[in-house]
Amino acid sequence: MSSNRDIDSLIELMAKLPGLGPRSARRTVLHLIAKRDLQLIPLADLMQKVAATARECLNCGNVGTTDICDICTDEKRANGQLCVVEDVADLWAMERGQAFKGRYHVLGGTLSALDQVGPEDLRIPQLVNRVEAEGISEVILALNATVDGLTTAHYIADQLEGRVTLTSLAQGVPIGGELDYLDDGTISAALNARKTL
Numbered sequence: 689m690s691s692n693r694d695i696d697s698l699i700e701l702m703a704k705l706p707g708l709g710p711r712s713a714r715r716t717v718l719h720l721i722a723k724r725d726l727q728l729i730p731l732a733d734l735m736q737k738v739a740a741t742a743r744e745c746l747n748c749g750n751v752g753t754t755d756i757c758d759i760c761t762d763e764k765r766a767n768g769q770l771c772v773v774e775d776v777a778d779l780w781a782m783e784r785g786q787a788f789k790g791r792y793h794v795l796g797g798t799l800s801a802l803d804q805v806g807p808e809d810l811r812i813p814q815l816v817n818r819v820e821a822e823g824i825s826e827v828i829l830a831l832n833a834t835v836d837g838l839t840t841a842h843y844i845a846d847q848l849e850g851r852v853t854l855t856s857l858a859q860g861v862p863i864g865g866e867l868d869y870l871d872d873g874t875i876s877a878a879l880n881a882r883k884t885l
Contacts, residue, residue: 695721747818749794749811751776759783765791768825772815772844774798774832782830790828793818798836799843812844819852829856833877 695717702713720728744750745757752758759765769790773779779792795810807813819827827848831837845854860878861870870878 748779748792749776749796750779750792759791765789766822768823769828770815770818770822770824770826771828771830773830774837774840778830778832788828791822795831795840798831798834798840800836800839807843810840812847815844816847819848824852826853826855829854831856833859833873 699710699713699717702708702716703710705713708716720731738753741753742751743753743755745752745760746755747760748757750757750759767790769788770793771779771782771788771790772793772795773782774795774797776794779794782788782792793811793815795812795815797805797810799805799807799810815827818824827844829841829844831841841856848854858881860874860881861867867875
């Protein structure tokens with residue numbers, strides 16, 4: 689029956705989503721079908737609407753429903769600080785913390801020789817242009833502490849040297865973290881970034 693093929697196809701598509709495997713996708717689809725009126729139909733309608741309206745902010749690379757996102761149009765956030773992140777998920781994580789009150793720049797990834805990702809494949813030229821055009825005084829590099837993230841941070845630092853103050857997020861022991869459970873790299877970073885009490 690075609691309906692079984694459609695359901696199987698939906699399960700296969702759901703299984704491709706991050707965090708869902710075949711079993712989780714099957715459970716999710718069965719749950720949605722059981723709650724058709726309360727969840728499946730509204731979800732399908734919203735997905736169709738988001739598919740039609742979602743777009744990348746032309747200024748920073750965030751995802752929203754307008755050409756320029758709410759963060760970029762908020763004049764209160766034009767404080768001279770620009771936080772550089774790898775992807776939109778990182779931007780949203782920073783926003784959840786509610787500590788940063790400036791604007792963002794999404795690179796769209798990191799430099800990677802293995803994956804043949806160079807500066808021209810990322811939004812690095814746009815970053816340099818924004819620093820000049822928007823009068824940015826501080827660029828905060830909030831990139832992941834991976835080899836590619838550190839390589840990207842060094843490249844950006846070279847591009848912006850002498851134009852702006854460059855800072856990066858602190859690294860080390862997380863709040864509530866126990867030393868016994870931390871990896872060697874985190875402990876080393878925490879020791880090197882120690883401060884006076």
